[in-house]
Amino acid sequence: MDSYIKNFSLEGKVALVTGASYGIGFAIASGMAAAGAKIVFNDIKQELVDKGLAAYKEAGIDAKGYVCDVTNEEAVQAMVKQIEEEVGVIDILVNNAGIIKRIPMCEMTAEQFRQVIDVDLNAPFIVSKAVIPSMIKKGHGKIINICSMMSELGRETVSAYAAAKGGLKMLTRNICSEYGEYNIQCNGIGPGYIETPQTAPLREIQPDGSRHPFDQFIIAKTPAARWGKTEDLVGPAVFLASDASNFVNGHVLYVDGGILAYIGKQPQ
Ligand code: NAP
Ligand code: GCO
Numbered sequence: 059m060d061s062y063i064k065n066f067s068l069e070g071k072v073a074l075v076t077g078a079s080y081g082i083g084f085a086i087a088s089g090m091a092a093a094g095a096k097i098v099f100n101d102i103k104q105e106l107v108d109k110g111l112a113a114y115k116e117a118g119i120d121a122k123g124y125v126c127d128v129t130n131e132e133a134v135q136a137m138v139k140q141i142e143e144e145v146g147v148i149d150i151l152v153n154n155a156g157i158i159k160r161i162p163m164c165e166m167t168a169e170q171f172r173q174v175i176d177v178d179l180n181a182p183f184i185v186s187k188a189v190i191p192s193m194i195k196k197g198h199g200k201i202i203n204i205c206s207m208m209s210e211l212g213r214e215t216v217s218a219y220a221a222a223k224g225g226l227k228m229l230t231r232n233i234c235s236e237y238g239e240y241n242i243q244c245n246g247i248g249p250g251y252i253e254t255p256q257t258a259p260l261r262e263i264q265p266d267g268s269r270h271p272f273d274q275f276i277i278a279k280t281p282a283a284r285w286g287k288t289e290d291l292v293g294p295a296v297f298l299a300s301d302a303s304n305f306v307n308g309h310v311l312y313v314d315g316g317i318l319a320y321i322g323k324q325p326q
Pocket of ligand 2: 160206249250257
C-alpha cells in the first residue's frame with residue numbers, strides 16, 4: 059500500500075462512537091471499521107445496543123456495545139475502564155450521541171433546555187475527559203465532535219441545540235489548545251441536513267402529498283439540492299480519525315453540500 063494511503067488506515071486502532079446504534083454514529087462507525095478500526099459503541103438502552111449489535115453483525119462488523127448514558131460521568135468512567143480492560147485503550151473517540159428539542163425558546167422550560175445542553179455539550183466534555191488520560195499515556199489520540207450547521211447559524215425553535223453545538227465548536231478548539239502538545243487532535247464534523255430519524259419530522263410528506271415546507275427550504279438552501287446521507291460523513295470522519303490529519307487540529311469540517319457558502323436559490 060502506498061504510504062499516503064497507509065496514512066488513512068485505522069488498522070490496530072480502537073474507536074468509541076457514542077450513540078451509534080443507528081443514524082450518523084452507525085455510519086461513521088461502519089466506515090471506520092472498513093478502514094480497519096475495532097468498533098466499540100454505546101447507547102442509552104440495552105434494546106438499542108442489541109439493535110445496533112445486530113446491525114453491525116449484518117454489516118459484517120464485530121462491534122462491542124455498552125449500555126451507558128453519556129451524561130452520567132460515573133457510568134462513562136466505568137464504561138471507558140471496561141472498554142480498556144476488554145478491548146484496549148481508546149485511540150479514537152467520536153462524540154456523536156445527541157438530542158434536539160424543537161420548541162420556541164419562550165415556550166421551552168429551563169429543564170428542557172438543560173436536557174439538550176446535557177447530552178449535546180456536557181456529555182462530550184464528560185466522555186473526552188474520560189479518554190484523554192489514556193491517550194496521553196499512549197502518546198496519541200483523536201477526538202471528533204459531531205457539531206452542526208447550528209454551530210454557526212441559528213433558526214427558530216432550536217435555541218438549546220444551537221447553544222450546545224456552538225459550545226461544542228469551542229470545546230473542540232479548547233481540547234485542541236489544551237492537549238495538542240500530547241499529540242491529541244480534536245476536530246469537529248459539522249453535518250448539514252442529513253436523512254436520519256432525528257430529521258425525519260422535517261421531511262414528512264404533507265397530507266396533500268407535497269414535500270414538508272422545511273424539506274423544500276433545505277433543498278433551496280443547499281447547492282447540492284439534496285439532503286445529506288449518513289454515508290456522506292464517512293470519508294471526512296475516517297480522514298479526521300487517521301494519521302492523514304495529524305496536523306489538523308481545532309478545526310470543524312462542515313460536510314453540508316455547501317449550505318454555509320450559499321445564500322439560497324431564488325424562489326421560482
Ligand atoms: P439520532 O438518529 O437521533 O441518533 C442519536 C443517537 O444518540 C441515538 O442512538 C440516541 O439514542 C443516542 N443518544 C441520545 N441521548 C443519549 C445519551 N444520553 N446517552 C447515549 N446515547 C444517547 O441522531 P443523528 O441524526 O444520527 O445525529 C447524530 C449526531 O449528529 C447528533 O449529535 C446530532 O446532533 C448530530 N447532527 C445531526 C444532523 C442531522 O441532520 N441528522 C446534522 C448535524 C448534526 P436514543 O435512540 O435512545 O435517543
Ligand atoms: C433542525 C435540524 C438541524 C440538524 C442539524 C443541522 O431542526 O434544524 O434538526 O439542527 O439536525 O443539526 O446541521
